[in-house]
Amino acid sequence: MKNILFFSIAFILFLGCKEATNSSKAKVIENCTYWDFTDRDDQFTGGIKMIPIETPKGTFNVWTKRIGNNPTMKVLLLHGGPGFSHELFESFDGYLPQENIEYYYYDQLGSYYSDQPNDLSLWDLDRFVEEVEQVRVALGLHKDNFYLYGQSWGGILCMQYALKYQDNIKGLIISNMVASIADYMKYSDEVLAPQLPPEVLEEIMIYENKEDYQNKRYLDLIVEHYYSKHILRIPMEQWPNSINRSFAHVNYDVYVTMQGPSEFGVKGDATLKDWDVKDQLHKITVPTLTIGAEYDTMDPKHMEWISTEVQNGRYLHCPNGSHLSQYDDQEHFFPGLIKFIIDVDSGAF
Template sequence: MWHEIAPDERHEILVDGHRVVAYVFGEGPETLLCLNGGPGLPCDYLREAHSCLKDHGFKVVAFDQLGTGASDRPTDRALWTIDRYVAETETVRQALGLGPVHLLGHSWGGWLAIDYALTHPDAVTSLILADTVADMPHLVSELERLRGALGAETVAMMQAHEAAGTFSHPEYQAAITLLNYRHVCRLPEWPAPVNRSLSDWNMGPYETMQGPNEFLYIGNLKDWNRIPDLHRITAPVLIVVGEHDELTPACALRMKNALPPGATVNVVRNASHMPFYENPEGYYPPLLAFLSQVSG
């Protein structure tokens, strides 16, 4: 279903003196605001996967978070906090005059979406938590399980490199590449928007907040946990998770059990962390059904 569409509008928004670039598709009466993963990734991969929803009557908005894409790229590591990104998201929403939005957060964007919904509940009409988690320590235990499937010898090798800080060693990178193809995107060739985002990854925010790769969390979010707070989210919630996702179905279930009754989960078969590319038929119809149900 996805296809690349030129944005109808491009906006430059000042956020605490820094320039953030936002993209708008369509003129629908209700807005889907997309928060992409990373941290440090341009929004291309998520923007191109959801701009097509303009054909279903929605205004679709995405933006390059500070430090990424066409937005400014300051080097002050103190900027890379989830609280600052929550404030940035609110600044973008207000600057574009969006009103309450359907908020879709993917991966790191889901952590951001959760904190945003808890901070600005009146700004969120519905919440789509795609391939994300609400409990980082629990995720770390799940990642250990996924790594364990590589075998004891490979796990020992990875742990030795992690202890030494030799993350760029070829044998360590080979293990990470295998995990990426199992649990990030299972397609033999990754879509152009994904490769575009990955090739322009700003590792400053990523390493500060998360760590050196998708399977080692040692950044300032390593202890982040919103499970005790999820009961305060009153907006309708759709949780999406790939069957083989690095942010696993167990993480999705943990969110569902902590949310108020009514939250639903779509487990997308034959997909991992990029279900909108890996299995569009399993991703888009449930998303559109949910948006139709919660739209005014």
């Protein structure tokens, strides 16, 4: 009797396997290939590769880590800051692998897992563009597979890269970044600041005017009333470990040199203070996705406008998201991002 029951179950399972669709079989095969490290030069390190970067001040190494295999969909992730780390993107692990999208974590020079030379002259936008190009070449990315994703400062970097090297790109993704620092500051001053309680804004501006940016009270006010509403709309005690690690690992030499000392905009002698490429966006011809969020520090209407200025754009709006919408609006962020990558890959964009 047991044997009859065993063979009956086995037969049912066999029929179920026989009836599986070709697409589901293909998915299984793709997933097996996706996780296969066989004969890869990064197998020993589990996908991690230190890439030597030539700079005017010598050769340094930057950290990258590959997730998955896909010959036609490879995404290089440019983190924000400047001076933060790839850890801001660790939520991607929950969404991209099941779509068989290959992607690369990457700590830019000066960031936590890469070399951190003590030379402020290296924190220069044009030099970072050349760094990205060297990373692209080292990873074997090219116009038939290379998607460049940049968020916040990474969005500045990917726009600047595309204006020089777009012939190497298959798809461009500009996330949570406008095309003008002046416009960002205007939005911050005229739209976001007035949303703060008047007494809070008044106290913040006292510290701002005195340039007392390291004052604990100033930082507490910014975190409580600004970060929790416009950076990541999750109670701070519930912030993901990956976000906390990235904040703990920030390189303030890079951050202050390029972004400035204020947590309330780009100020002081920051090298990015005058950055503006609005009048150059029309030169970008590659398929481009811009991502904006309702509660972002960046104006979502400006992000939508960028998608109409480039020659082949699409806009993704995250109605519940803020600056880190890959965490606080995953419901809209990841389906829209994945659809863009697959649409470009399939020719449906």
